[in-house]
Amino acid sequence: MSNSLPNNNTTLGTCGVLVVGAGPAGIAAALTLQEAGHDVLVIDKAHFPRDKCCGDGLTTGALRVLEELRFDPATVANWTPCSDVWLRSPSGKEMQMLLPTGQGQFAAIAPRMELDNALVQLAKSRGIRVMEGHGFVGVKQHTAEHIDVDVEHLGTIRAQYVVAADGMWSPVRKALGVSTPGYLGEWHAFRQYANTVTGPAKERLYVWFEKDLLPGYAWSFPLQDGRVNIGFGILRGSNYTVQQMKDLWPELLQRKHIAKALGPNVVMEDRHTAWPIPARVTSATLTNGRVLFVGDAACVTDTLTGEGIGQSLLSGQLAGKAIVYAGKREASVARTRYETLIEQNLFADHRMSAALGTILKSSLGARGALRLANLTPWTRRNFVRWMFEDEPRAAVFTPRRWHRKFLKREGAYAER
Secondary structure, three states: OOOOOOOOOOOEEEEEEEEEOOOHHHHHHHHHHHHOOOOEEEEEOOOOOOOOOOOOEEOHHHHHHHHHOOOOHHHOOOOEEOOEEEEEOOOOOEEEEEOOOOOOEOOEEOOHHHHHHHHHHHHHHOOOEEEEOOOEEEEEEEOOOOEEEEEOOOEEEEEEEEEEOOOOOOHHHHHOOOOOOOOOOOEEEEEEEEEOOOOHHHOOOEEEOOOOOOOOEEEEEEOOOOOEEEEEEEEOOOOOOHHHHHHHHHHHHOOHHHHHHHOOOOEEOOOOEEEEEOEOOOOOOOEEOOEEEOHHHHOEOOOOOOOOHHHHHHHHHHHHHHHHHHOOOOHHHHHHHHHHHHHHHHHHHHHHHHHHHHHHOOHHHHHHHHHHHOOOHHHHHHHHHHHOOOOOOOHHHOHHHOOOOOOOOOOEOOOO
């Protein structure tokens, strides 16, 4: 199989599945499909490595999918395993919650520039064609048998399926006429890297539930060599507008507990960045004809925490499995299978997260929830595993997902 296509605007290339977007969702789909013997072409308008505005945190759920994809953490230079989390209640009380040790990884921090590039290189190493610098232009023809896609610098690509992993403003969704005009996401987040961190944030993963940010929060995630990823997220329409977030940032960094955690010598790197977070998977259009939407294009982010890497990886993996399941049958089989898998794996968790988010909107609700979580060693141990999605968010209410080792499984990469 060739790893390149002729570079002209008249060529009609072909592939089994065209993946638009080489982020975690797109590469997860490509790896899943390639493993099953499908011919896959991945296109992305960017050249890797490229930065992606993100908190860089990986939950247990994300790590488990990465392990299933046979991804090696050693390919990410600044991969930082995490063994505990420090939470700060709106009351000012700080609490440490320990993740299991010696049983694999339950949380990690990995800069997206490095993680996404490592995933792209993994796909290439397995013979998947990844065409960087080639953006989606439009859908030329969409029939019951195939879909023709115009690609920048490549011309028209004919595929049996398209996996759209092209972000919350998905150009594929727009081209098909199924986008929502004016949609800006449910959350908005703000992030910056910092170095020369000498305070406890150099080693500790912090989540600060600030009264004025609820149900949002601020965070500091440790990286290597005294660096951190620090930022905050707010629910759109809460106390601050998106425009006010920029003005809030320096004041937030000067709050005593945050400044103390970072230490007096902290240096903020480069510029801060902001991004919208789409979190409405239960109402999003997941499929259209021979197109399956994954990742931010399917709005799969957890609406309680704003975490989306794990959900993106999972949605890509499920899209790949749905296409494999459909085989040579009509596209409706793949669509139905994918929609069913997404509903089974994400809908109940989304609804529970939304309900819990309502509780966390008030300082009283957030204080009460954290007080319960910190009540005993048992509650602390199991709350932090639940928080990092060791089990699906609403697993307790979905008996089909119960198993004997509930909240007792080893973490990912336990054999390493």
